[in-house]
Amino acid sequence: MSVQERKQRERAERERLIVATARELAEQQGWDAVTTRRLAERIEYSQPVLYSHFRGKREIIGAVALEGATEMAAAIRAATAAADGPRARVTALARTYLDFAAHNPAVYDALFQLDGGLAFAHEDTPEPLKDAFAALLESLGEVAGDGVHPGVFTETFWAALHGLATLTRAGRLPPEYAGQRVELLVDRLAVV
Amino acid sequence: MSVQERKQRERAERERLIVATARELAEQQGWDAVTTRRLAERIEYSQPVLYSHFRGKREIIGAVALEGATEMAAAIRAATAAADGPRARVTALARTYLDFAAHNPAVYDALFQLDGGLAFAHEDTPEPLKDAFAALLESLGEVAGDGVHPGVFTETFWAALHGLATLTRAGRLPPEYAGQRVELLVDRLAVV
DNA sequence: GAGTCGATCCTAGCATCGCTAGACAACGGA
């Protein structure tokens, strides 16, 4: 028993190492630089070891995405809990969301830009993803306004944030007016 | 003279063929399927011919993007011109934008998801891109509301549409309430 | 404590990718 347990522990530890290394490498040099060879070299194992943990590169991206979703949900809950009143909560949520995207671009890509093989908007959606959406819903649901479904409102607000995050990072939007755009979004969309 | 002109014409024609074929292949099977080999085979030339027209695959994607930007600008102008009043124009714009993204996913990817090597939000931005943004600005500028810069308003509205387009297509948003989300966006963001 | 057997890991290789060098052919101008 003890031997098997130890091996299982070591396996789990190595899996964490793979995910953490992939994330680190992606944040440092972008996802293009995360090749199976480089990743294997960094964890000091041979390439095929990766495939004994994950079905392929997609699944590794997916693992990074799930990790990121958990962190993002926590960050949003922390920020909104510290804010007073619905309006302040929405502002804090928007800022935190965009900050997370800006400071963890590789994780954000893994979540929403790359194919991590994850299911969305289904019952078989992984728990961290559902929970991240729930974190958004908690603060956004209360400012949906009359006659608007809280879920639909949250989806729309989220989409707007997602658009800002991706277009800004891709250099499609000049960064100068980022603050004004967030303000505009909160002022107009949220019913306080 | 005539000989050179003919050759130039043929070259331009082949360049159009390359871009059109790349676009067609991307729409049919996704950009992953657009390899230089497959593309070369479809246009019935060898691989290196592509590189006598474009510096690489990125530039081909960029060419498809520019073509798409022109079409999108035209579609938006046509839709808004046919609408009566600011509110109707904004609704038409939003619908048209999302329809374009839904019906030309590969082109939309070339424009905003993939790296086509294009500059954005600078003075050296290609004309079609600037013009597409101008088309948005024409109808959105008039509903920015007091004290909000039309350009910043357009950027924000555009980002929201972009978020809806990408998240919907990636399966991140259930398609059932697409209409409600657009309605919500127009109702709240636009000042009519 | 020795032998066997299974799990674990690595070397080597496949098909495919974007891209390029160098050989070859075809065509226009003298």
Next chain:
DNA sequence: TCCGTTGTCTAGCGATGCTAGGATCGACTC
């Protein structure tokens, strides 16, 4: 008719994700 330029192709490079097969190591059995 010959030459030279221009254009095109064949072949190949390095790198990618992924996999088959053999080798090695360690844990149980007698």
